[in-house]
Amino acid sequence: MSELLKVPTMAEYMAEGKQPEVLFWVGCAGSFDDRAKKITKALVKLLNKANVDFAVLGTEESCTGDPAKRAGNEFLFQMQAVTNIEVLNAYEIKKIVTACPHCFNTIKNEYPGLGGTYQVMHHTQFLKSLLDEGRLTIEGGKFKGKRITFHDPCYLGRANNVYEAPRDLIQKLEAELIEMKNCRKNGLCCGAGGAQMFKDAEEGDKEVNIERTEQALTVKPEIIAAGCPFCNTMMTDGVKAKEKESDVAVMDVAELIANAQDL
Amino acid sequence: MSYLSNILFALILIAGIGYFIRNIKKLIRNIKLGKKVDVSDNRSQRWRNMAMIALGQSKMVRRPVSGLLHVIVYLGFIIINLEVLEIVLDGFFGTHRLGLKVLPVSLYGFLIGTFEVLACLVFISVIIFWIRRNLLKLSRFWKSEMTSWPKNDGNFILYFEMVLMTLFLVMNASDVEFQALNSGNIISQYITPWFSGMDTSVLHVIERAAWWLHIIGILVFLNYLYFSKHLHILLAFPNTFYGNLKPMGQMTNVESVTKEVKMMMDPNVDPFTAPVEGAEDDVPEKFGASDVQDLSWVQLLNAYTCTECGRCTSECPANQTGKKLSPRKIMMDTRDRLEEVGKNLDANKGEFKDDGKQLLDDYISKEELWACTSCNACVEACPVSIDPLSIILEMRRYLVMEQSAAPAELNSMMTNIENNGAPWPYNQMDRLNWKNEA
Ligand code: SF4
Numbered sequence A: 001m002s003e004l005l006k007v008p009t010m011a012e013y014m015a016e017g018k019q020p021e022v023l024f025w026v027g028c029a030g031s032f033d034d035r036a037k038k039i040t041k042a043l044v045k046l047l048n049k050a051n052v053d054f055a056v057l058g059t060e061e062s063c064t065g066d067p068a069k070r071a072g073n074e075f076l077f078q079m080q081a082v083t084n085i086e087v088l089n090a091y092e093i094k095k096i097v098t099a100c101p102h103c104f105n106t107i108k109n110e111y112p113g114l115g116g117t118y119q120v121m122h123h124t125q126f127l128k129s130l131l132d133e134g135r136l137t138i139e140g141g142k143f144k145g146k147r148i149t150f151h152d153p154c155y156l157g158r159a160n161n162v163y164e165a166p167r168d169l170i171q172k173l174e175a176e177l178i179e180m181k182n183c184r185k186n187g188l189c190c191g192a193g194g195a196q197m198f199k200d201a202e203e204g205d206k207e208v209n210i211e212r213t214e215q216a217l218t219v220k221p222e223i224i225a226a227g228c229p230f231c232n233t234m235m236t237d238g239v240k241a242k243e244k245e246s247d248v249a250v251m252d253v254a255e256l257i258a259n260a261q262d263l
Numbered sequence B: 001m002s003y004l005s006n007i008l009f010a011l012i013l014i015a016g017i018g019y020f021i022r023n024i025k026k027l028i029r030n031i032k033l034g035k036k037v038d039v040s041d042n043r044s045q046r047w048r049n050m051a052m053i054a055l056g057q058s059k060m061v062r063r064p065v066s067g068l069l070h071v072i073v074y075l076g077f078i079i080i081n082l083e084v085l086e087i088v089l090d091g092f093f094g095t096h097r098l099g100l101k102v103l104p105v106s107l108y109g110f111l112i113g114t115f116e117v118l119a120c121l122v123f124i125s126v127i128i129f130w131i132r133r134n135l136l137k138l139s140r141f142w143k144s145e146m147t148s149w150p151k152n153d154g155n156f157i158l159y160f161e162m163v164l165m166t167l168f169l170v171m172n173a174s175d176v177e178f179q180a181l182n183s184g185n186i187i188s189q190y191i192t193p194w195f196s197g198m199d200t201s202v203l204h205v206i207e208r209a210a211w212w213l214h215i216i217g218i219l220v221f222l223n224y225l226y227f228s229k230h231l232h233i234l235l236a237f238p239n240t241f242y243g244n245l246k247p248m249g250q251m252t253n254v255e256s257v258t259k260e261v262k263m264m265m266d267p268n269v270d271p272f273t274a275p276v277e278g279a280e281d282d283v284p285e286k287f288g289a290s291d292v293q294d295l296s297w298v299q300l301l302n303a304y305t306c307t308e309c310g311r312c313t314s315e316c317p318a319n320q321t322g323k324k325l326s327p328r329k330i331m332m333d334t335r336d337r338l339e340e341v342g343k344n345l346d347a348n349k350g351e352f353k354d355d356g357k358q359l360l361d362d363y364i365s366k367e368e369l370w371a372c373t374s375c376n377a378c379v380e381a382c383p384v385s386i387d388p389l390s391i392i393l394e395m396r397r398y399l400v401m402e403q404s405a406a407p408a409e410l411n412s413m414m415t416n417i418e419n420n421g422a423p424w425p426y427n428q429m430d431r432l433n434w435k436n437e438a
């Protein structure tokens, strides 16, 4: 299958003197994390299917600086930001789509002040727009009637008020969208944000991802849908810790759509 | 002789208001110890926020039970204060129920009747609040930061309200002339039987006592505010006005860092040449915050506004899973330290004498700071637009940029970003390898 993936780089576009419709910002997790790479590929398949003219930066992409900034290292963050902005501006990028809410938030909100202003979309928003424009069609397929609950990523939901796009997509699958008690504005963090992903938690009586997984499991879902590679890891670990991995799958919204179509 | 009570009244009133103003001045001075921030943007949005969140209590009612009770107490408080206007004027002029002289009896009765009903509702609400705190022991009121003064403070205010409302109703009930009007005594008519058989002169003494205690009680309450979480009844207004308008996920970019980074990245700047003229004025700024003076004045206003309701803490993922971090405690610590700094200034003629203490470590521990996931649940939950996360971030900045005191795992994450552009030890040149992996 992978040989079918068309993933042009900006450098290639540049060489041909062309400009893509949108830049796909893959992000560190999407590039290197085994689980997240599957999300990346699912999204690429959908972009290919919808004939979206996109490109990636490839080896010219570098960490947005989000974890450094949230850990308090403003220097490192700004070094990363300024370097990335130079690359993006050199390619005259106007529109960016990313599957990582942390990259989304950072580029959308924190780059403009440093000279990088772009239209930034989370992949669920972008997929929704493809759908609305009729460039992509979703059929329920294998998820029809399945109980799916959506875990709001903090940096997509509360941080940027994006609640509907992922839900609209899930509903398009004709799945049964069930909400946790703590959802949308009141969604509980998966425990990964603010650079927590990269360290052990402080002493307490529970891990945050276990708490969140328990909340998800109370609504008895067949699938926990996520919209963030870090949430995905945390929830997957949580489901494993609860020994529920044979009953409950953790999947990104892009994977759901790609799988529904057997891409 | 008859002027004696007017004079006494005026003196008490002046003393009460004078002391209050003195403390408010102190409060403003302390808040101004914070760094300047530009909040002059988006005036109309700010007014709207203040109207919705502070005046309209929009965020309070997200929790319906406490929200509704709070709205009753809040409305009661504001509306019953119209009655205080009459009390003050009566006190000054030595009149009795001045309102009756200027308003038709029916209107006066309607007003007082409304006040009585509200007073009764406030009384009931306050009792329910007390039960929630002390008998039902709602967990957010029993966290580790809610012992001693914060715990008592919460209850004192409730007792205060109970006493003030009772005094108001007793004052009306024991007022023979007012009861004789039989207009507006909706609630107090049921209290009069307590006094049946008493001599009119005794009733008069009771009525006068209730009157005096009521107004003195209000003045005491006014002056209690500065020392209490109840300061929010005033500060909620400026605080919601100056609250953050940007997306919650957006953290500030530190300007002084931007300057340095731009300089480092600029190929035309030779880092070894002497600094350009004027640059030496740029005193190397301290990065982040280790004490209250390093925070912005809005963050300090936040601290004084915090009503210690604990909605933030009860939504905090770190706190819910037993970590030491409590966003409410971050705000309480900031206020306590700011008060300490203020007292230091008072004692040393306005000059801060190093007391060997600071907000970091002496109040807020590193363990608390590193437990935060920056999820913004606390910010979302706060009914008065307080941003505890921004303080946590400033203190992390200090730890990392001034002290290189990040946890070891975070240091390796940052080294990875620095060396290979990803938080993990993968080579940047391998970033597109996924494309060809099966
Ligand atoms: S941002 Fe930090 S302090 Fe606030 S709720 Fe989330 S983890 Fe707790």
Ligand code: SF4
Pocket (backbone or CB within 6 Å): B305, B306, B307, B308, B309, B310, B311, B312, B313, B327, B328, B331, B381, B382, B383, B384, B386, B388
């Ligand atoms: S910060 Fe806000 S939510 Fe938290 S205790 Fe204070 S007033 Fe309540």
